[in-house]
Every structure is written in C-alpha cells, then in structure tokens.
Amino acid sequence: MSNGTKKPNAQRIRGALSFRKLQQASILLLLVGLCAFASFRSPTFFSWTNLVDNLLTNAAALGVIAIGMTFVMIAGGFDLSVASNTAVCSVVLVLTMDALSPYGAAVAIPAALLLTALVGIGLGAVNGVLIAYVGVNPFVVTLSTMLVFRGLALILTGGGQALQVSNTILRKQFEWIYEAQFTLFGQNYQISMPILIFLVVFAIGIYLLRFTRFGHYLYAIGGNEQAAWLAGVNTHRIKASTYILCGFTCAVAAVIFVAMTSTAQAESHVGKELVVIASVIVGGTPLGGGSGGLIATLAGLLLLRVIENLLTQFGIGAEYRPVVTGLIIVVVVTVDVLAKRRSRK
Amino acid sequence: MYSNDRLRRAQSSRVILQMQGIVKEFAGTRALDEVDFDVRPGEVHALIGENGAGKSTLMNVLAGRFDDYEGLITFDGRQVRITSPRQARDMGIAVIYQELSVLPNFTVAENIMLGDEKAQRWTRKLDRASINAGARDIIEYLRFDLDPDEPVGRLSKARQCLVEIAGAMRRNIRLLVFDEPTASLGGEDIDKLFGVIKDLRGRGLAMVYISHTLGELPIIADRVTVLRDGRMVGTKAITDCQISELTRMMLGHDLAEAFPAKTNRPGRVILKVDGLSRPGVFENISFELREGEILGIAGLVGSGRSEIVRAIFGADNARGTVEFRGRPIVGRSPSLCRVLGIGMVPENRKREGNITGRPVSENLTISILERLSGTLGFQSPRNLTAHASRMIEQMKIDPPRPQMDIQDLSGGNQQKVIVGRWLAAESKVIIFDEPTQGIDVGTKSQMYRLIMDLASRGRAIILISSELLEITKLADRILVIRDGRLVREMQGPETDEDALFAECGRKDKPE
Numbered sequence: 001m002s003n004g005t006k007k008p009n010a011q012r013i014r015g016a017l018s019f020r021k022l023q024q025a026s027i028l029l030l031l032v033g034l035c036a037f038a039s040f041r042s043p044t045f046f047s048w049t050n051l052v053d054n055l056l057t058n059a060a061a062l063g064v065i066a067i068g069m070t071f072v073m074i075a076g077g078f079d080l081s082v083a084s085n086t087a088v089c090s091v092v093l094v095l096t097m098d099a100l101s102p103y104g105a106a107v108a109i110p111a112a113l114l115l116t117a118l119v120g121i122g123l124g125a126v127n128g129v130l131i132a133y134v135g136v137n138p139f140v141v142t143l144s145t146m147l148v149f150r151g152l153a154l155i156l157t158g159g160g161q162a163l164q165v166s167n168t169i170l171r172k173q174f175e176w177i178y179e180a181q182f183t184l185f186g187q188n189y190q191i192s193m194p195i196l197i198f199l200v201v202f203a204i205g206i207y208l209l210r211f212t213r214f215g216h217y218l219y220a221i222g223g224n225e226q227a228a229w230l231a232g233v234n235t236h237r238i239k240a241s242t243y244i245l246c247g248f249t250c251a252v253a254a255v256i257f258v259a260m261t262s263t264a265q266a267e268s269h270v271g272k273e274l275v276v277i278a279s280v281i282v283g284g285t286p287l288g289g290g291s292g293g294l295i296a297t298l299a300g301l302l303l304l305r306v307i308e309n310l311l312t313q314f315g316i317g318a319e320y321r322p323v324v325t326g327l328i329i330v331v332v333v334t335v336d337v338l339a340k341r342r343s344r345k
Numbered sequence: 346m347y348s349n350d351r352l353r354r355a356q357s358s359r360v361i362l363q364m365q366g367i368v369k370e371f372a373g374t375r376a377l378d379e380v381d382f383d384v385r386p387g388e389v390h391a392l393i394g395e396n397g398a399g400k401s402t403l404m405n406v407l408a409g410r411f412d413d414y415e416g417l418i419t420f421d422g423r424q425v426r427i428t429s430p431r432q433a434r435d436m437g438i439a440v441i442y443q444e445l446s447v448l449p450n451f452t453v454a455e456n457i458m459l460g461d462e463k464a465q466r467w468t469r470k471l472d473r474a475s476i477n478a479g480a481r482d483i484i485e486y487l488r489f490d491l492d493p494d495e496p497v498g499r500l501s502k503a504r505q506c507l508v509e510i511a512g513a514m515r516r517n518i519r520l521l522v523f524d525e526p527t528a529s530l531g532g533e534d535i536d537k538l539f540g541v542i543k544d545l546r547g548r549g550l551a552m553v554y555i556s557h558t559l560g561e562l563p564i565i566a567d568r569v570t571v572l573r574d575g576r577m578v579g580t581k582a583i584t585d586c587q588i589s590e591l592t593r594m595m596l597g598h599d600l601a602e603a604f605p606a607k608t609n610r611p612g613r614v615i616l617k618v619d620g621l622s623r624p625g626v627f628e629n630i631s632f633e634l635r636e637g638e639i640l641g642i643a644g645l646v647g648s649g650r651s652e653i654v655r656a657i658f659g660a661d662n663a664r665g666t667v668e669f670r671g672r673p674i675v676g677r678s679p680s681l682c683r684v685l686g687i688g689m690v691p692e693n694r695k696r697e698g699n700i701t702g703r704p705v706s707e708n709l710t711i712s713i714l715e716r717l718s719g720t721l722g723f724q725s726p727r728n729l730t731a732h733a734s735r736m737i738e739q740m741k742i743d744p745p746r747p748q749m750d751i752q753d754l755s756g757g758n759q760q761k762v763i764v765g766r767w768l769a770a771e772s773k774v775i776i777f778d779e780p781t782q783g784i785d786v787g788t789k790s791q792m793y794r795l796i797m798d799l800a801s802r803g804r805a806i807i808l809i810s811s812e813l814l815e816i817t818k819l820a821d822r823i824l825v826i827r828d829g830r831l832v833r834e835m836q837g838p839e840t841d842e843d844a845l846f847a848e849c850g851r852k853d854k855p856e
Binding site: 211214215219223224227232290291 | 430455
C-alpha cells in the first residue's frame with residue numbers, strides 16, 4: 001500500500017487503545033518487577049535451571065492450552081472443558097500405545113499421537129458445534145462437557161486407575177518427548193522439548209491470529225458478532241473452529257503431560273481449566289473478547305508462574321497459592337474495569 | 346464498481362423498489378395492514394409515523410428480517426421475496442440502524458472492508474494493504490472526512506454512521522435505508538449527515554429515511570409517506586405539505602382532544618437542583634420543582650435530558666446538589682430516592698423498567714416490598730396479589746391478571762405497570778422519561794390524564810418527551826436543554842410546538 005510506512009498498521013493501533021495498553025504495560029512491569037525482586041532475594045532465581053526447567057518446562061503444557069483458550073476467548077467464547085479434554089486425551093494416548101506396543105515404537109507412537117490429536121479435535125468439535133451452530137451458551141455447554149469428558153476418562157480407565165505403558169522400552173522412548181534437550185549456546189544452556197513444542201504452537205498461533213483472515217475475523221466476532229455476520233462473515237464456522245483448535249491444543253498438552261509423568265490418570269488436571277482461563281484474563285484478553293492476544297496470554301501465564309515459583313523458593317506453602325492467584329486475578333480485572341470506566345467520558 | 350454511469354442508468358428507470366399490499370402480523374395483531382410503498386432512484390423518501398406505527402416493521406420486511414409477510418415486492422424490475430438479511434444485502438439493500446453495528450475494536454478501514462478481505466493463496470496471509478486501499482478508494486469516492494487507520498471506537502456517533510454508510514456503499518448498493526439516523530446525533534453532526542445524504546442523492550442513489558422528527562423533513566426529503574397504526578395514511582411530495590398537516594396525518598385528527606384540561610396548581614418548592622454537572626454530558630443545571638407542577642424538559646435526543654434526570658435520581662454520578670423539601674440529598678441513589686419519595690419511569694422500558702419474566706404483581710410491588718412485609722420479612726403472596734389487583738384496577742391495566750408475565754402485555758400496559766410501581770410507593774416527585782414512547786394513541790391519552798391527575802393531587806412531575814406537543818400541552822414550565830446546557834425556560838401553556846422546536850437547537854426552522 002502506498003503509505004503503509006507512514007501510518008502504523010491496523011494491528012498496532014488496535015493494541016494502542018489506551019486502557020488496554022495501560023493494562024498490558026502494567027502486567028509487563030509487574031512481571032519485570034517481580035523478577036527483579038526475585039533475583040535480589042534469591043540468587044538461584046535467575047539460574048538457567050530455575051528459569052528453564054522449573055518455570056517454563058512445567059508451564060509449557062498448560063501454556064499450549066492457554067494458546068487455544070486465547071483463540072476461543074478473543075472470539076467471545078469460553079471453554080471450561082479443557083482439563084477434562086486433556087485427561088481423555090492422556091488416557092487415549094496411553095491406551096493406544098499399550099495396545100499397539102507389539103508393533104514397535106515406530107508404529108505405536110505415531111499412531112497414538114494421531115489418534116490423540118483426533119480425539120482432542122473431536123471433543124473440541126462437540127463444543128464448537130453446540131455453541132456455534134446450535135447456539136447454546138458456551139458456559140453451559142462446556143460446563144456439561146467438562147463433566148461428560150471427565151466421565152469418559154473415568155470409564156476408559158475402568159474407574160480411575162492410573163495407566164502406564166506396560167512396555168518399558170516403549171515408555172522410555174516416549175519419555176524422550178519430555179526429556180530431550182536442545183543445545184542453544186553451549187552445554188549449560190539447553191531448552192527442553194516441551195518448551196520447543198510450546199514455542200512452535202505459539203508461533204503458529206501468532207501467525208494465525210495476527211496475519212490471517214481467520215485471526216482478523218476472530219477479533220471481528222468478539223467485537224460485534226451480529227455486525228460481522230451481517231457483513232457476510234461465516235461466524236458459525238469460525239467460532240466452531242476456535243473450539244476445535246482449543247481441543248487440539250488439549251491433545252498436545254496431553255502428550256507433554258504423559259511424557260512427563262509416564263502415566264495417565266482420569267482424575268488428572270482437575271481445576272486446571274481455571275488456571276488456563278486465569279492466565280488468559282490476567283494477560284488482558286477480556287471475557288467477551290474483541291481484543292487481547294497471545295503475547296498478552298504469555299505475559300499472564302508467566303506472571304502466574306513466576307509468582308508460584310517465588311512462593312516455592314521462599315518456602316511458602318502450596319496452600320497459599322490459590323489465594324495469591326485469586327487475588328492477582330481480582331486485582332488485574334479490577335484495574336481493567338477502573339481504567340475502562342475512566343476512559344468512558 | 347461504483348461508477349456514476351451505472352447510477353445514472355438506474356435513474357432513468359421509474360422506481361427501483363415497489364412494495365404492494367404488505368401485511369405483517371405479530372401474534373394476531375396486524376403491525377402492517379396493506380401498506381404500499383415505493384422509492385425512485387435519486388430520491389429520499391421519508392417514512393414517518395409514531396412509534397409503533399409500523400415504520401420499522403416495514404423496513405424490516407425489506408431487510409429480510411421476516412419470512413412470513415404477505416404482499417408483493419418488486420425490486421429493480423423483478424418480483425422478489427426477501428426472506429433473509431443476507432438476501433437483502435446481496436440484492437443491494439442496506440439499512441443503517443439507529444443502533445449502529447460497527448466494530449469498535451477495528452479501524453475505519455477494517456470496518457468498511459469487513460467480510461471482503463483478501464488472503465494470499467498458500468500462506469493464507471491477510472492482505473492488509475488491500476483493506477486499506479479499498480477503504481481509501483471508497484472514502485475518497487464519497488468524499489468522507491475519515492482516517493482509515495483510526496479505531497472506530499474513538500469516533501463520534503456521526504462518524505461511526507459514516508463508516509457504516511461507506512461499508513454499505515462498498516457493496517454496490519441500490520437502496521439505502523436510514524432508521525432514525527438523527528436520533529442520537531448532535532446539531533452539527535446532523536448537518537454533516539444531511540450533506541452526505543444530499544450528495545448520495547445527487548449520485549442517483551435511492552434512499553428511505555425513517556423519522557419521527559418532522560422538522561427535518563423539508564430539509565432532506567423529496568416525498569413523505571405517513572403510517573399510522575400499521576396503515577398507510579398517504580404519500581405526498583414534501584413541497585405540497587405543511588408540518589401541521591403531517592402531524593395531523595401522523596396522529597389522527599383527535600389528538601388535540603386527547604389532552605386533558607389543565608387542572609393542576611403549583612404550590613411550594615419540593616425539589617431544588619443546584620449546579621448539577623457531569624463533565625462532557627451536562628453542565629451547571631439548576632432549577633426548582635413545585636408540588637403540583639408539571640415541569641417539561643425539552644431537547645433533542647442526546648442533548649443530555651435523560652442523563653440529567655438520571656443524575657437527579659442517583660442512577661448516575663454527578664456534581665452539584667439536589668434538595669428535597671429543603672434538605673440536600675446526600676449520597677443520591679435510586680434506593681434512597683425511593684425511600685424519600687422520588688420515582689422515575691425510565692426511558693428504556695425493556696431494559697430499565699420491566700423485570701422481564703416476572704408476573705405483573707411482582708413488577709407492581711417491587712418498590713414497596715418493605716411495606717407489604719410482615720414479621721421477619723415474610724411476604725404473603727395473598728397480600729401481594731391483593732395489592733397488585735388494586736393497582737391493576739386503578740391503572741386500568743389490561744388484561745387485569747396479576748399473574749401474567751409483564752413481557753406479554755402491550756407496550757402501553759407495560760408502561761402502566763411501571764408508573765403504577767411509583768404510585769404504589771406514593772412518590773411525591775415522579776420523573777417521566779419518554780412515557781409515551783412506543784405506545785398507542787388510546788393509552789397515550791390515558792397516560793396524559795394520569796399525569797395531569799397526579800399533578801392535580803399535588804405530586805410534582807418532571808416530564809421528558811420528544812413529542813413536543815405533549816410537553817406544550819401538559820407542562821406548566823418548560824426547560825430547554827441544548828448540548829448539555831439549560832438554555833431557556835419557557836412558559837408551557839403559552840408556547841406552541843413550532844416555537845419550542847426552534848428553541849431545541851435545530852437551526853433550520855421548518856417553514
């Protein structure tokens with residue numbers, strides 16, 4: 001375009017809407033401040049092991065789901081069923097690998113991964129169809145599917161027993177997905193496979209959201225669904241796709257979890273959907289959608305992780321974590337509401 | 346794509362749209378009864394009538410919102426049946442609704458080009474350059490004063506309206522419908538919009554202009570069609586008619602008789618408003634209200650009338666003091682006002698009045714539940730229903746069934762329930778914000794008599810209305826609000842409608 005260089009592009013302007021920017025800036029400031037405080041109080045905080053192994057690797061799986069959740073929430077939706085979906089995917093993954101173990105890892109692992117992805121997508125599609133095409137409220141749909149999917153996982157595990165791939169060789173081979181390290185700048189600085197997976201999904205997510213028509217329409221639907229529909233946007237299909245994408249990210253997260261713990265449990269990750277939604281909201285994607293993005297979600301995710309990490313480092317009991325997390329969500333959302341109120345005349 | 350040639354060609358044909366014998370029923374009542382309507386290229390055809398006359402219903406038929414209308418529609422020489430908004434849009438019919446449907450989080454360019462974005466073949470990359478180029482083209486063609494990169498949420502209502510027009514024009518439209526576009530605009534913005542409409546008319550576009558502000562018609566319209574109670578009263582060239590004649594056509598002949606004789610007599614000051622301000626909305630409003638007085642507040646929609654009374658009632662925060670019987674009300678809130686004896690019948694009945702999904706009895710008694718409560722707050726259902734029945738009788742609510750869901754009543758009867766709520770609370774001051782909006786003439790007349798009756802019995806009334814005739818016929822004094830300021834006080838009975846209209850801030854006074 002003729003004067004594309006003169007004016008900032010539309011995406012940046014959207015980010016520049018004053019209060020949003022203020023909130024994002026405040027999250028980043030808070031994050032930086034906390035890290036500074038942490039490194040001051042605890043010399044080990046800025047060690048590569050702490051940052052990469054404790055902080056990021058452990059956050060990678062939930063981070064992947066948070067990416068899917070961001071898509072859903074920008075378009076104005078909501079998904080409570082992610083943790084249950086992940087549990088079903090974990091169980092399916094282990095069961096398939098077990099069943100196919102006689103054919104060797106070269107068959108069992110790819111087949112299990114494929115089936116798991118299909119299950120995650122399928123469960124996401126159930127949400128998507130009910131919400132986007134039938135028009136049932138997202139809260140109601142995903143609250144119900146949260147229960148149904150959890151039940152499915154219980155049924156598949158014969159009432160909730162922990163599953164493990166019985167073939168030890170296969171199990172070890174699969175754990176590579178968690179344990180593999182990639183050298184970056186020398187032996188002491190390696191990043192783990194989960195981080196790499198997260199970064200790949202994140203990059204794809206950024207591309208979809210910021211550079212494609214699909215991403216553009218997500219913001220349109222979150223901004224004013226009726227207007228988007230009247231302008232000829234196929235809002236149903238796009239909304240449904242966000243839940244399918246979110247389901248897929250659940251499957252990816254399940255793979256990371258299974259590789260990490262070597263087991264699949266029907267009762268795993270209970271309540272984690274709230275942590276995921278919390279990181280998206282803390283980052284700055286509002287309930288109701290229309291703005292926000294993946295960088296924001298990453299900031300929200302890291303903020304929650306850093307605080308949790310700090311609490312651990314200072315030996316503060318795990319029982320305080322929910323309190324702190326809850327307070328942060330309330331504070332961040334309150335600041336947002338106040339800023340909005342002020343910016344309105 | 347939008348060449349003048351095509352439009353000029355279209356202009357040569359006689360009509361672009363012809364609607365014949367349109368009938369539309371809602372649950373047994375005829376909202377449209379054999380209505381005929383047509384539009385020619387290069388003309389602005391105004392469609393006027395009171396709320397509930399069927400203007401919007403007729404345009405909704407055109408916009409494809411109903412699939413069960415009867416009658417014939419011919420568009421562009423072909424007979425069509427319009428059953429979905431998509432179909433209407435694809436045919437080239439666009440409606441600019443009063444509630445604008447723009448995306449506040451998108452830029453002007455992104456809004457204009459919504460639904461028509463290009464993506465690269467393999468990477469699926471969104472072509473932002475084409476969005477900006479396309480939007481620039483159409484903005485330039487229409488000579489609109491818009492910056493393609495500005496977020497729409499930051500624009501004024503008038504500018505947002507331009508964005509919608511530009512978005513519609515991009516789609517190669519043949520007929521543009523404006524649904525009361527000036528209702529939410531200020532004076533300057535209205536002039537700007539009229540300039541745009543005249544320009545589009547010059548380019549040969551066919552337009553329908555829905556309004557119930559008669560004063561603007563001579564400026565903007567070529568022909569006028571009047572609807573009343575779902576029926577056509579007539580179609581006239583604007584040069585052939587007087588405002589007073591249009592008023593008669595709109596209201597029917599007997600409306601002057603619908604107003605009761607003035608029987609109230611103002612007494613002591615009961616409410617004193619001093620220096621009420623809300624930055625950017627209204628500024629330094631001061632006035633007194635007396636017992637038994639009907640005080641009219643006139644002004645264009647958006648002038649700040651409703652915001653002022655909302656602030657008095659404590660529904661919005663504002664600086665300044667309000668004294669009730671000589672004592673300032675500290676920490677105004679709706680619940681405090683209710684206890685003191687100030688009631689408000691809000692403008693937006695559906696959103697702020699009705700407690701939807703609950704029976705009439707509960708809607709009537711919500712303001713006086715303390716009084717109806719027994720020991721430990723026990724609410725006797727029988728007590729409640731008995732009280733509601735008395736109010737239903739007093740207010741002549743029809744059908745007289747306390748257990749009926751309020752949303753199943755007609756607009757006029759819903760309004761009676763809301764008014765009855767404040768009568769039950771024995772309010773000394775009652776604020777009516779557009780009390781006759783969207784209700785039929787018969788109920789209006791009942792509402793006028795009720796207001797006069799309340800004032801005669803010593804209640805103090807604040808009356809806001811866009812129907813200036815109502816204010817001039819009922820009010821003792823009239824405050825004129827323009828752009829958030831109290832610009833004049835007029836004596837009610839001496840003022841006529843046209844003089845009041847001129848005061849309200851429209852520079853162009855109808856001849």
